[in-house]
Amino acid sequence: MTWASVKLFLKAQVSAFSGGVTDYGLMILLTEWLHIHFTISILISGTLGGIVNFCINRFWAFKTDDGYHSSTSGQLVRFFTVVLGSISLKSGGTYLLHQGLNVDYKIGRLLIDSVVSYGFNYPLMKYWVFKINKLSDAETDEEDYFERLGEEQRA
Numbered sequence: 001m002t003w004a005s006v007k008l009f010l011k012a013q014v015s016a017f018s019g020g021v022t023d024y025g026l027m028i029l030l031t032e033w034l035h036i037h038f039t040i041s042i043l044i045s046g047t048l049g050g051i052v053n054f055c056i057n058r059f060w061a062f063k064t065d066d067g068y069h070s071s072t073s074g075q076l077v078r079f080f081t082v083v084l085g086s087i088s089l090k091s092g093g094t095y096l097l098h099q100g101l102n103v104d105y106k107i108g109r110l111l112i113d114s115v116v117s118y119g120f121n122y123p124l125m126k127y128w129v130f131k132i133n134k135l136s137d138a139e140t141d142e143e144d145y146f147e148r149l150g151e152e153q154r155a
Helices: 003-033 038-061 072-101 105-129 137-154
Strands: none
Touching: 003 038, 003 105, 038 072, 038 105, 072 105
16 A cells, blocks of 8 residues: 555545535434434435535545546536435435434434445545546556466466
């Protein structure tokens, strides 16, 4: 693992946290103050949190001089495809924890968010939404290392 990959991961987490604070805060506001069911609140807040997250990702976290694999509009389509999947996982997972284990929706949401963030969102953002045209030398060396390691294990 290189410093560049750690730095990218940390920047993506700052971006996710910013979108997440927007998302979570709005969910609480909609549910607690406006009395909208939490599954609907998650849909609304997730969309707005997603917009915040996309902007930070595009212009800071995953910003590259090498060019992206797809256009901005292509990235938006891919991003919101991921966001829809993420919202579905968060809403469904929160509902299941609440109904099945009687976990408060606020706690359940935080638990589900951590799983969805690291296991679903980050890999798709890095390798699909904000995929770059050319790998940097450090990333190429890292990929070559893992490729050689895999070949050695097969032999």
